[in-house]
Amino acid sequence: MANSAYAQLENVIGQITLYQESAAQHAKAHSDQLTKPIGSLGKLEEIAFRLAGISGRLWPNLSRKAVVVMAGDHGVCEEGVSAYPQEVTPQMVLNFLGGGAAVNVLARQAGADVYCVDMGVNADIEHPDLINRKVVRGTANMAKQPAMSRDEAMQAIMAGIQVADELAKQGYRLFATGEMGIGNTTPSAALTSVLTGLSPEQSVGRGTGINDESWRHKIEVVKRAIAVNEPDAADPIDVLAKVGGAEIAGMAGFIIGAAANGCPVVIDGFISSVAALVAVRLAEQVKPYLFASHLSQEQGHATVLESMGLSPMIQLDMRLGEGTGAVLCFHFIDAALKLMQEMATFDSAGVSRE
Numbered sequence: 001m002a003n004s005a006y007a008q009l010e011n012v013i014g015q016i017t018l019y020q021e022s023a024a025q026h027a028k029a030h031s032d033q034l035t036k037p038i039g040s041l042g043k044l045e046e047i048a049f050r051l052a053g054i055s056g057r058l059w060p061n062l063s064r065k066a067v068v069v070m071a072g073d074h075g076v077c078e079e080g081v082s083a084y085p086q087e088v089t090p091q092m093v094l095n096f097l098g099g100g101a102a103v104n105v106l107a108r109q110a111g112a113d114v115y116c117v118d119m120g121v122n123a124d125i126e127h128p129d130l131i132n133r134k135v136v137r138g139t140a141n142m143a144k145q146p147a148m149s150r151d152e153a154m155q156a157i158m159a160g161i162q163v164a165d166e167l168a169k170q171g172y173r174l175f176a177t178g179e180m181g182i183g184n185t186t187p188s189a190a191l192t193s194v195l196t197g198l199s200p201e202q203s204v205g206r207g208t209g210i211n212d213e214s215w216r217h218k219i220e221v222v223k224r225a226i227a228v229n230e231p232d233a234a235d236p237i238d239v240l241a242k243v244g245g246a247e248i249a250g251m252a253g254f255i256i257g258a259a260a261n262g263c264p265v266v267i268d269g270f271i272s273s274v275a276a277l278v279a280v281r282l283a284e285q286v287k288p289y290l291f292a293s294h295l296s297q298e299q300g301h302a303t304v305l306e307s308m309g310l311s312p313m314i315q316l317d318m319r320l321g322e323g324t325g326a327v328l329c330f331h332f333i334d335a336a337l338k339l340m341q342e343m344a345t346f347d348s349a350g351v352s353r354e
């Protein structure tokens, strides 16, 4: 099974359309005809050019939008690394499915649908709308042993790809990543330290809101997890299996799958961005498809984004996850495309250029 999964992953990666610089240049040429000083719409212009570069069109139709919230639990919670108990993970999954979480509100406002995927929750959740791709019932405690086996990490990646395929087939063209998993800032910090070289003192943050003492302990837990498991930084799947999590692996797969379907992906906070970094390490070609939404308050987030050459659109001091920051930024993507499509040119409006 494992060998064919690697072949399938390579096959999906091979389907990613390479960035078309000429299409991006064409969009810039169009933008420079519009009634504004050149470059004056700043990042909105950059967004539009990149969308042209990945789609080959001046203004791709991205009206069908979805945020995919992947959920998983973490054995490392037994070390006391989160401010909240693990039961919150399945409870929040039901909240997403009931439409009452922050991401549901923001998604409704942005015209996006919310999908929730169980990648590895440590509970049985019954709901007709839940997408069940459970690979583990919570990971093992990475401070003592690998969080997952390599096979489980691969299964989670492939499940994420499948979710992207299914939603793209349904007509969705713009995606946001979101996640829910009590404890998941701890594996995310470990992944950051291993993949970027940032020290645990700098990759470990306050997560849901731990105090100074718990923060210092969380740093020790991350150091122990890395020392016990000795992940190979050159092998992203090894790192993901040993010090990652099922929802993080699922999001990495989802991002690769979305790119293979030609769909841009807006990434949310720290955990989503770490998943994106894993995806980039597996397939450099996904990079142009990634749009960073907000800068989370979680320490380490800026380094993860910088390591991918991404800069966030907004900074609202959020640290929720769920896809909330990403869905907010759907508005800017819509705005960038509308400007390209609807603004008058200097010629059509009779405005002097000089």
Ligand SMILES: O=C(O)c1ccc[n+]([C@@H]2O[C@H](COP(=O)([O-])O)[C@@H](O)[C@H]2O)c1
Residues within 6 Å of the ligand: 081, 082, 083, 084, 179, 180, 181, 182, 183, 184, 185, 186, 206, 207, 208, 209, 268, 269, 270, 271, 272, 296, 297, 298, 301, 318, 319, 320, 321, 322
């Ligand atoms: O997106 C972020 O940057 C972010 C930062 C801190 C916490 N979170 C959310 O809070 C949970 C993880 O926090 P913790 O303290 O339990 O590791 C998880 O459900 C995440 O969605 C999310």
Ligand SMILES: Cc1cc2nc[nH]c2cc1C
Residues within 6 Å of the ligand: 084, 088, 092, 179, 180, 181, 208, 320, 321, 322
């Ligand atoms: C209530 C709650 C909601 C969340 N949403 C994402 N992570 C979360 C963590 C908690 C604790």
